[in-house]
Amino acid sequence: MKIRCQAYTLRVSQKRQLNDTHRARHLLTGILRCGCCGGTITIVNGERYGCYNRKSKGLSVCGNRQTILRPKLESAVLARIRTGLLTPDLARHFASEVRRIWEEQSADQTDAPARLKTDLARVRRSIANLLDRLEGDDPGPHILERLRDREAEAARLSAELAALEAPARNRPPPSADELVAAYRSHVDRMEPLLRDPTMIVSDRPSPSLPDRQRCPR
Numbered sequence: 001m002k003i004r005c006q007a008y009t010l011r012v013s014q015k016r017q018l019n020d021t022h023r024a025r026h027l028l029t030g031i032l033r034c035g036c037c038g039g040t041i042t043i044v045n046g047e048r049y050g051c052y053n054r055k056s057k058g059l060s061v062c063g064n065r066q067t068i069l070r071p072k073l074e075s076a077v078l079a080r081i082r083t084g085l086l087t088p089d090l091a092r093h094f095a096s097e098v099r100r101i102w103e104e105q106s107a108d109q110t111d112a113p114a115r116l117k118t119d120l121a122r123v124r125r126s127i128a129n130l131l132d133r134l135e136g137d138d139p140g141p142h143i144l145e146r147l148r149d150r151e152a153e154a155a156r157l158s159a160e161l162a163a164l165e166a167p168a169r170n171r172p173p174p175s176a177d178e179l180v181a182a183y184r185s186h187v188d189r190m191e192p193l194l195r196d197p198t199m200i201v202s203d204r205p206s207p208s209l210p211d212r213q214r215c216p217r
Contacts, residue, residue: 025043026042026043026070026074027074027077027078027194027195028041028049028073028074028077029042029043030042032049034051034052034053034054034062034064035064036051036054036062036063036064037051037053037054037061037062037064039051039052039053039054039061039062040052040053043070044067045067047069047070047071048067048068048069048070049067049068049069049070049073050064050066050067050068051064051066074195078190078191078194078195081190082187082190082191085187085190086184086187090183091180091183091184092176092180094179094180094183095176095179095180095183098174098179099173099174099176099179102173102174103173112160112164113161113164113165116157116160116161116164117161119157120154120157120158120161123150123153123154123157124154126150127147127150127151127154130143130146130147130150131147134147
């Protein structure tokens with residue numbers, strides 16, 4: 001059994017190393033496509049993006065000789081994404097959705113304490129009945145087990161009720177201006193996160209990003 005466990009651990013470790021080997025090393029790897037041959041745009045010369053088919057298979061397959069510095073292209077793409085996200089309409093939509101979800105959750109929490117109090121009263125009545133039976137002449141073999149279950153349920157309901165009635169639960173929702181500021185803050189954090197190599201996990205083309213590096217005329 002020990003040998004089998006060691007063999008399994010080794011296979012898992014090798015699989016993880018293989019996945020790390022195939023991890024995309026740059027932000028746009030596997031996303032861009034060549035506008036001339038449709039092949040993948042990847043790093044072809046140090047720090048420059050270019051057509052992989054042109055580099056690996058030659059002019060007979062692709063005549064696109066254009067390359068572009070990686071920092072320049074990545075900065076342009078991220079700037080375009082940021083500009084597209086930082087529009088007043090999207091910021092207002094974000095604020096509206098957050099407030100809608102907040103109000104829905106607040107409505108649920110308004111009804112929840114009443115439901116919890118009703119359930120807690122029912123469980124406490126059940127505990128009292130079980131205690132009466134326990135003090136009787138013939139309590140039965142499972143009374144103690146049932147009593148422990150009901151006491152555990154009562155403790156859980158009491159904790160949930162206390163959490164709902166805590167002052168932090170009753171704070172007012174953020175204002176529209178605060179939500180818009182939070183949205184902009186999250187967008188501002190996007191670029192450093194996307195530039196972090198540990199965040200780049202896939203080298204497969206994304207059909208939702210049709211940008212192409214155009215073939216020279």
